[in-house]
Amino acid sequence: MNVRNRVEVMHGVNLDQLGRRPAAVYGDLTYARLQQQVEGYARDLGLQVRFFQTNAESEFVEHLHRLDGLSDAIVMNPGAWTHYAWAIRDALEIAALPTVEVHLSAVDQREAWRRVSVVRDLCVASVSGQGAEGYRVALSRLKEELT
Ligand code: DQA
Numbered sequence: 001m002n003v004r005n006r007v008e009v010m011h012g013v014n015l016d017q018l019g020r021r022p023a024a025v026y027g028d029l030t031y032a033r034l035q036q037q038v039e040g041y042a043r044d045l046g047l048q049v050r051f052f053q054t055n056a057e058s059e060f061v062e063h064l065h066r067l068d069g070l071s072d073a074i075v076m077n078p079g080a081w082t083h084y085a086w087a088i089r090d091a092l093e094i095a096a097l098p099t100v101e102v103h104l105s106a107v108d109q110r111e112a113w114r115r116v117s118v119v120r121d122l123c124v125a126s127v128s129g130q131g132a133e134g135y136r137v138a139l140s141r142l143k144e145e146l147t
Pocket of ligand 1: 013014015072077078079080081082102104105106107114
């Protein structure tokens with residue numbers, strides 16, 4: 001039987017700037033450190049992660065188009081695109097892979113516009129407000145989905 005363990009960890013707009021974002025919301029976590037932590041969680045779970053980050057919506061969409069045959073699941077934090085980028089929602093639908101939406105901050109307890117997610121209905125789960133730890137929760141959920 002084929003092992004399905006390849007998870008694409010996709011970050012959207014401004015997430016490369018972690019470390020320069022409001023510390024009260026995001027702490028001092030940097031994107032590099034976040035990647036290291038996620039690598040560790042994946043190792044513990046026997047999953048293989050690959051990272052992708054861009055500030056260009058078209059690149060994010062095209063990356064989703066390219067996942068066919070390369071990934072078994074997705075962890076996605078689209079940043080602000082979460083709240084309005086319907087093209088990303090459509091591309092995720094095309095990718096048709098089990099996906100968990102993750103947000104470092106508690107999006108449901110911040111501004112009203114952050115409570116909307118255009119990708120949530122396509123995701124097997126949504127995790128927010130747990131910082132980097134939320135990615136462990138997301139990967140565990142996907143591990144269940146893949147086995
Ligand atoms: C975020 C929440 C979004 O509302 C925001 O625009 C981000 C980060 C989070 O991880 O908490 O860029 O996705």
